Amino acid sequence: MNPSVQIFELHPLFEEVQLQKVFADGKTFVDCTPKISTGEILQLYLQQKDKAGFDLMAFVLQHFHLPKAFTADVVLQSASVEEHIHQLWNVLTRKPDEAGGSLIPLPNAYVVPGGRFGEVYYWDSYFTMLGLQASGRYEMIENMVKNFAHLIYTLSFIPNGNRTYYLGRSQPPFFSLMVQLLAAIKGKEILISYLPALQKEYTFWMYGREQLNRRNIAVNHVVMMSDGAVLNRYWDVFDTPRPESYREDVELAHAHTEPQQMYRHLRAGAASGWDYSCRWFADVNQFDTIHTTDIIPVDLNCLLYHLELTIAEAHELNFESTEAEHMRKAALQRKQAIQNYCWNKTLQFYTDFDFIKAEPTTVQSLAASFALYFEVATKEQAEAITASLTNEFLKDGGLITTLYTTGQQWDAPNGWAPLQWMSIIGLEHYGYHELAATIAKRWIKLNKDVFARTGKLMEKYNVVDTHLEAGGGEYEGQDGFGWTNGVLLALMKKYD
Known part of the structure; x- marks a missing residue:
């Protein structure tokens, strides 16, 4: 047996720990670090599990280190919220050499969200960077942008977070905004430096486009619309329960006639960052009607519009006018498609579009604000x-x-x-x-x-x-x- 097999691949130990709710939070177990090889742990489990008095919790605690919680409890009560945050940056900083278990190592230090989230998260990080900018912590911003570029170069995309169980999906693509933020600090030449990473990010989101046709309208993240325009959706390459939410996914899909399809929709919902919202449900009150992969999200496509414009700008700075024009044309086409499919004339509001039903969804959400932020909307x-x-x-x-x-x-x-x-x-x-x-x-x-x-x-x-x-x-x-x-x-x- 491979001694480096992941915790979520330790069958049947993994299922037993998750389904018996050994930990209240399913993420705890997959974030543990084995004390010995996972292959040895599984062999010991198989030898001991049927013996009288076997204690599953005790077994797990004996063979795994629990994950560190990045909590604010260690921060002294400060006179102001600003000082509290300035102290928190240090508490929430993770060193680059802290790797093991399911954690994917990164070359530079980074800031994690906190609590159960002890790893970097893709779209979270942009908003964290806004505060780092306000705090004057420019070096950390650059470290984090470098880390995301490292993930793009080594994995071909930025995963949901730097954990192995997130390798099937990404998150809202804010990398172009991060690069622009860094460029605002260090100068526009930063765009040229990160142009290869920006292009590779775009390739990931557009992968499969050449396979689209009238009979095959959706491949991975790309969808061909009725007029031939191409827009994007959220997607995860796997159709199994999420390891970090295994029990919840299994229970929700238990009575579903096509559980693999349910798992795909759940994973795509997690990729959206909005896990979960009724914007992904056919019936707003029924979680089990989730159908995320059928939906063209307005916010995702506004983000990709910005990515296209950023790549175009980088090409212009690099005196590559032909490539710049190509990307500007792609951005213009996407902007028009967002208007055609996501502007809900009845509601006078941007909503998502159900491309299976060929109609807009009716859930109004703050995803519409992305059309304002990226100036897609008319006056x-x-x-x-x-x-x-x-x-x-x-x-x-x-x-x-x-x-x-x-x-x-x-x-x-x-x-x-x-x-x-x-x-x-x-x-x-x-x-x-x-x-x-x-x-x-x-x-x-x-x-x-x-x-x-x-x-x-x-x-x-x-x-x-x-x-x-x-x-x-x-x-x-x-x-x-x-x-x-x-x-x-x-x-x-x-x-x-």
Whole structure:
């Protein structure tokens, strides 16, 4: 047996630990580090498991080191939230040589979100970088951009996080925004330096495009629309339960006639970063109607529009006019396709598009704000979106994520730092400064109030009843917390 086999490949030990809920959080076991080779551990398990008095928990603790939790508990209560965050950067920093188990080593230090999330996460990191920029920690920003480029060069893409069990999927593609952020600090020549990585990232998202035709409209992340335009969806190469949420996935798919299809939709939902939201459900109140891979997400395609423009700009700086024009044309075509398929004329709002049903979805979410942030919307469309944000999404603590309360963590009443940022800056781009400032100040106040009560900054917040904690999802709310820290510092610098 291969001694380096992953924990989630240790059958039947892995299934037993997860299904018997040895750990309350399924992510704990796959983040453990074996004390001896996994092959030896499995042999010992097979020898001992049927003996009288066998204790599964004791066996696991005997043969595995538990993962380190990156918590804020070690930070002394500070006089201000700003000082608290400045201290947290050190707490949440992971050294490059800390590898083992399922962790994929990175060459440079990086900042993790916190709590159960002790590894780097793709889209989280951009919003963390905003705070690092506000803190003047430019070296860490560059370290993290270098790490993501390293992942692109070694794996051909940026995985959900630097764990082996995430190798089937990526996350919202914010790499081009990270490179632009670094370029704002160090100069535009940075775009040329990272052009090969940007191109390789684009190749990953567009892989399979040449296989698209009228009979084969979807391959991997790419989908051919009815008019021949190509847009993107979220995708995971595997159709098995997620190792880090094995029990939850098995239980949800138990009565499903096609469990592999369910697992694919669940994994694609995790790739979206919105795990989970009713925007992925056929019935907003039924988790088991999830059909993520049937959906063209408006936010994903706005991000890829930015990637295309960034590659074009890098080519121009590198005096490669033909290549630059090619990418600008691709970006223009994508922008028009987003307008054609994701602008919901009935709702006067950007929504996702169900390409299987050939119709827009009806769930209004803050994904629409990406069309403002990247200036895809017309002036008239921006006005309509702004009216909806003002009248339906704006609450005492900021913006709710969707208009539905479903028990999923990416729905009402929860608000999330990255979506506040994309919405606020998107509104600024269209001149809605007063509304942007109102949202920002309400979010800042909520973050500060919860910090005053608890001494912590949270992963997400209840923006409807600001005295209650946010809830929903597959795990308890986490504190730390990378993107909350980053967005809060950036907003305070801009508005407070």
